[in-house]
């Protein structure tokens with residue numbers, strides 16, 4: 001099987017939501033000596049971008065998107081450990097979570113997936129995440145980005161509390177803070193001192209790449 | 214006109230003195246019962262639950278009463294862990310489906326216990342008190358919502374894709390749970406039953422998935438018929454951004470459809486568009502003031518928004534040749550937070566009384 005077939009197999013697995021296929025093509029790509037980063041970017045991630053675009057165009061819906069994300073992660077589990085650690089050091093880190101009091105996590109998970117697909121190393125803090133957790137994890141893993149999501153207005157203020165906490169801890173100047181979720185707005189981001197707010201996953205990845213690289 | 218006359222007129226698109234109004238104020242009403250009444254007290258005691266609605270009606274003078282509690286009632290009674298803070302809307306923080314086999318293991322709880330009992334009894338109590346004043350309806354989570362709350366939405370969505378039969382097994386239990394609740398609600402004497410069919414929305418499911426896992430020919434179709442056969446008017450609530458209007462309004466044929474509006478989301482339908490596209494032709498549409506305004510907005514601002522909505526609706530109704538078939542409501546529940554301004558709820562009702570007057574086209 002040549003390289004092109006393997007890369008296509010990886011993206012097809014993601015597009016069709018077939019984790020087993022992703023695992024077997026990931027293994028094959030290693031056996032054939034394909035650069036794991038190449039397999040990730042031109043295989044798995046390529047497939048995920050197709051699905052991301054189709055979701056944005058409402059051609060596919062959450063069951064498919066979530067299954068594709070799952071498939072991408074299945075392939076990544078095999079390929080990421082094959083990347084020499086020096087190469088990974090360049091990867092920028094994101095800590096993402098849904099702020100305290102809010103359990104809506106589907107949107108956050110899509111953003112997490114697209115950030116992973118965009119080449120970031122993403123630490124998922126989950127949902128209903130206490131303010132202190134954002135701050136302590138950001139510091140302990142030396143993250144480059146803190147990304148926060150909320151779908152509810154009453155919990156929006158938690159985003160400000162996280163930023164205030166980061167300022168207090170002295171870590172604010174070392175991270176970009178991005179926020180998202182329907183009740184937030186660019187004005188709100190400015191008001192609370194976040195660096196950026198985005199309406200969707202793809203655009204926020206593009207912004208981060210611009211801002212960090 | 215009194216409230217019931219106005220409601221009946223709007224339901225049948227007859228001439229009415231003004232548009233009806235119902236900001237979906239439920240848990241927030243407990244604030245009228247005294248500062249010591251917390252959310253958790255309100256949602257665990259049928260009398261306090263009912264007294265909230267009764268006090269709300271007296272204070273705000275609504276045109277309807279709908280017995281919404283929150284969306285973790287069924288999941289909690291099925292055994293999922295619900296985090297219950299004193300003053301916040303409770304939510305499920307531990308799901309109970311961890312494998313495909315777990316769907317099969319779900320069992321309908323005894324609805325004479327738990328919060329299922331509170332909501333049924335509480336609904337009976339407020340209906341007894343308010344039924345001669347306003348149209349009262351019960352509120353119930355649809356089967357797909359109850360299942361996602363119990364099993365976790367993402368898990369259910371992925372299993373829909375890979376193991377649909379397991380999801381259907383879970384849904385059958387939810388339908389049986391719902392069936393028993395319908396029966397119990399029908400004995401309370403309420404005039405209507407509002408179903409929360411949240412997942413019929415295009416940010417989450419397409420027509421195909423929705424049809425397979427809730428849809429017309431499936432569980433919702435059956436439960437809708439059961440509702441009507443049990444003597445309750447079929448009503449639907451869907452607070453999502455891109456609701457499946459063709460399915461949920463045109464095919465399900467509810468008498469009331471309550472929906473929200475998200476101006477920042479492309480294609481989210483405004484009140485005017487919903488009327489223009491014919492969804493109000495046979496159904497009383499209720500919407501669509503942003504619930505968050507009840508916390509955040511100044512009272513003048515929410516009055517202005519309400520006034521503008523009345524104008525938009527009246528113009529659209531005339532354009533469509535309709536008389537009164539729109540209820541000024543809040544798209545989703547008025548947040549039951551302590552910080553919610555009761556004055557803002559009152560301002561909506563008072564503004565509709567003034568600017569919702571129907572003078573013919």
Ligand code: B12
Nearest residue numbers: 102103104105106107149152153179180204284453454545
């Ligand atoms: C599904 C849903 C639920 C599910 C959530 C399941 C889950 N695991 O997430 C359940 C049933 C559990 C639920 C519960 C409740 N819900 Co709800 N829910 C929704 C609904 C219908 C859809 C949300 C969704 O998943 N959309 C699909 C995803 C993919 O979109 P998204 O989250 O917007 O994410 C995209 C973008 O916003 C962006 N994005 C999101 N986060 C981030 C972060 C960053 C950094 C960036 C860059 C971008 C970004 O990218 C994503 C991909 O494009 C919305 C209404 C709506 N929007 O349609 C209400 C809604 C969010 N819920 C609401 C409410 C009130 C509740 C409850 C309190 C109801 C109740 N009374 O019990 C509880 C909440 C309990 C709690 N404490 O959290 C309100 C919130 C109102 C408000 N503004 O405060 C809404 C808006 C409904 C309404 N009209 O009032 N809900």
